[in-house]
Amino acid sequence: MKVLLQTDTITKRYGAILVTDKVSLDIKEGELHAIIGPNGAGKTTLINQLSGELRSDSGRIRFGNADVTDLGINARARMGLVRSYQITSVFDEFTVLENATLAALGARTHAFKFWRSLLGDREALAAAREGIEAAGLNTRTDAPASELGYGERRQLELAMALAARPKFLLLDEPMAGMSVQESGAVVALLKSLKRKYTILLVEHDMNAVFALADRISVLVYGRLMVTGTPEEIRGNAEVRAIYLGEEEIA
Numbered sequence: 001m002k003v004l005l006q007t008d009t010i011t012k013r014y015g016a017i018l019v020t021d022k023v024s025l026d027i028k029e030g031e032l033h034a035i036i037g038p039n040g041a042g043k044t045t046l047i048n049q050l051s052g053e054l055r056s057d058s059g060r061i062r063f064g065n066a067d068v069t070d071l072g073i074n075a076r077a078r079m080g081l082v083r084s085y086q087i088t089s090v091f092d093e094f095t096v097l098e099n100a101t102l103a104a105l106g107a108r109t110h111a112f113k114f115w116r117s118l119l120g121d122r123e124a125l126a127a128a129r130e131g132i133e134a135a136g137l138n139t140r141t142d143a144p145a146s147e148l149g150y151g152e153r154r155q156l157e158l159a160m161a162l163a164a165r166p167k168f169l170l171l172d173e174p175m176a177g178m179s180v181q182e183s184g185a186v187v188a189l190l191k192s193l194k195r196k197y198t199i200l201l202v203e204h205d206m207n208a209v210f211a212l213a214d215r216i217s218v219l220v221y222g223r224l225m226v227t228g229t230p231e232e233i234r235g236n237a238e239v240r241a242i243y244l245g246e247e248e249i250a
């Protein structure tokens with residue numbers, strides 16, 4: 001499989017703290033790659049470096065054939081490297097369809113000129129409907145976001161990311177705060193998205209990670225400790241030591 005995203009020794013520090021430390025990763029086209037690691041390991045920081053929300057202090061990032069190190073979040077999103085949006089970017093008074101359409105328009109338009117054409121842009125509307133369908137939210141298309149339950153809201157975030165027609169999806173803890181039933185639904189959803197998109201998943205729910213990932217990378221104190229298949233990670237003595245006492249991986 002071709003490598004779609006490649007980082008070469010990317011580093012981010014806050015003052016004296018090295019939050020990510022020379023992380024070199026290869027993510028292959030079509031794979032679902034999970035990043036796990038203890039609290040504060042630097043997982044969210046790494047996602048932010050990949051999405052372009054944070055500039056790395058050193059190292060390079062390649063996406064497809066391009067060096068995207070110096071590009072911002074919007075430029076990377078337009079190339080297809082898209083992060084599932086934070087809950088704050090959902091507009092409560094807008095419907096599911098309107099929110100997804102905004103995300104579709106935002107992925108390809110600069111500034112705010114898209115406001116006037118909301119729901120008037122056929123291509124954006126089609127992308128929004130596709131995203132909503134893929135995220136399993138089509139029975140709620142016309143509901144205002146304010147009426148969605150917690151799990152549905154996370155589905156809307158996913159729909160918004162998909163409406164941007166990504167090649168590569170960055171997902172930061174999509175199951176956080178969900179009930180067992182809700183996270184089961186998200187696992188099923190992500191299974192249905194596998195292969196259609198290349199996915200990088202940061203997630204604490206080990207059952208979900210081991211059920212979904214083709215490969216898993218373990219980040220500890222900002223350093224990439226090991227990358228392997230779920231079987232290799234499960235059997236890795238160092239990883240087991242880090243998670244000792246955390247029954248999920250046992």
Ligand SMILES: Nc1ncnc2c1ncn2[C@@H]1O[C@H](COP(=O)(O)OP(=O)(O)OP(=O)(O)O)[C@@H](O)[C@H]1O
Binds near residue numbers: 038039041042044046
């Ligand atoms: N803007 C910031 N300024 C200073 N320190 C920061 C900043 N953002 C993150 N950190 C620190 O960097 C470290 C890694 O944070 P990060 O959120 O990336 O870890 P994480 O692996 O995602 O953690 P968790 O699993 O708890 O979400 C933490 O010690 C955090 O306090």
